[in-house]
Amino acid sequence: MYRILVTDPLSDQGLEQLTQAPDVEVSIQTALTPSELLEAIKEMDALLVRSQTKVTKEVIMAGKQLKAIGRAGVGVDNIDIPAATNNGVVVVNAPDGNTISTAEHTFAMLISMARNIPQGYRSTVEGEWNRKAFVGVELNHKTLGIIGLGRIGTELSKRAKAFNMNVLAYDPYLTEERAQKIGVTKATLDDVIASSDFITVHTPLTKETRHLINADAFRRMKEGVRILNCARGGIIQEEALYDAIQSGKVAGAALDVFESEPPGNHPLLSLPQVTATPHLGASTHEAQENVAIDVAAEVLNILRDKPFKNA
Numbered sequence: 001m002y003r004i005l006v007t008d009p010l011s012d013q014g015l016e017q018l019t020q021a022p023d024v025e026v027s028i029q030t031a032l033t034p035s036e037l038l039e040a041i042k043e044m045d046a047l048l049v050r051s052q053t054k055v056t057k058e059v060i061m062a063g064k065q066l067k068a069i070g071r072a073g074v075g076v077d078n079i080d081i082p083a084a085t086n087n088g089v090v091v092v093n094a095p096d097g098n099t100i101s102t103a104e105h106t107f108a109m110l111i112s113m114a115r116n117i118p119q120g121y122r123s124t125v126e127g128e129w130n131r132k133a134f135v136g137v138e139l140n141h142k143t144l145g146i147i148g149l150g151r152i153g154t155e156l157s158k159r160a161k162a163f164n165m166n167v168l169a170y171d172p173y174l175t176e177e178r179a180q181k182i183g184v185t186k187a188t189l190d191d192v193i194a195s196s197d198f199i200t201v202h203t204p205l206t207k208e209t210r211h212l213i214n215a216d217a218f219r220r221m222k223e224g225v226r227i228l229n230c231a232r233g234g235i236i237q238e239e240a241l242y243d244a245i246q247s248g249k250v251a252g253a254a255l256d257v258f259e260s261e262p263p264g265n266h267p268l269l270s271l272p273q274v275t276a277t278p279h280l281g282a283s284t285h286e287a288q289e290n291v292a293i294d295v296a297a298e299v300l301n302i303l304r305d306k307p308f309k310n311a
């Protein structure tokens, strides 16, 4: 029997594949402390997580039988990949299943930021009727700068074009041909930074992208630019964003992710120009079902010595 530990909430449809498999024993323990995880992983053949569980080198070393780690989602930055590789543990993710949900969430944040919907809602439920304070901007003919034109960036560009936005995209792997096919303008990072009314990041968090949007980048942006991050906390330097909002350079920021989650009493959250959601990009029934089914199938393939694709 293969023993699989699940330490973050996964959709029932994904879990069913495991619980109904004749050769699998599943242990679902979604509230483990780090030391409890070190104990629980000992006899396991595979570990399934979302983003909450931190799969450190210690966890991987403690998993003496561990053969696979499955991430129900895209980002694998909560998993120590070099440690897994050194210990012969395969890491697989589910990169396709939450693309649409995250693109839709980003677009929802874009529109709600442009029209001050969260601020207007809060003011209205507090008993005010303040129409002057929440005058917004149209998306029509505005320039959206997308940094990272992968799966989510591409889906977002389609939605922005439907709203008549000009889309500039920077991605080191973007060819002129692909840009034309998608209908976006291929740009340099400098162009995106200097020419956009809205800037949104959709890259992974890597050494190259950590603090890609920093004080220097904010200095080069247009006055009144609006910023979005529905990718990973840390791509935008949070202190620099705070200063740029305080100085009036940045008119608004919509954040689904933070460098440290949950962000607690983060200074950014005290600013009326900032709207935030608690890492909800992939939180739809559809996306959670998709990623759980995909990652469960991948992990079963690894354990059963069958071909798998998203390592």
Ligand code: NAD
Residues within 6 Å of the ligand: 073, 074, 075, 076, 095, 098, 099, 102, 147, 148, 149, 150, 151, 152, 153, 170, 171, 172, 173, 202, 203, 204, 205, 208, 209, 230, 231, 232, 256, 257, 279, 280, 281, 282, 283
């Ligand atoms: P993807 O791999 O399809 O796209 C990422 C793109 O970033 C690629 O095209 C890559 O070439 C590009 N890129 C890499 N380095 C870059 C750099 N230095 N500058 C510009 N572009 C660069 O990934 P995706 O599925 O589109 O996901 C994008 C991000 O969104 C990831 O960080 C992922 O973890 C995150 N995400 C967040 C949520 C959420 O809940 N908020 C949900 C899903 C994904």
Ligand code: MLT
Residues within 6 Å of the ligand: 050, 051, 072, 073, 074, 075, 076, 098, 279, 281, 282, 283
């Ligand atoms: C991801 O990288 O897929 C996202 O962080 C979504 C998630 O798992 O919450």
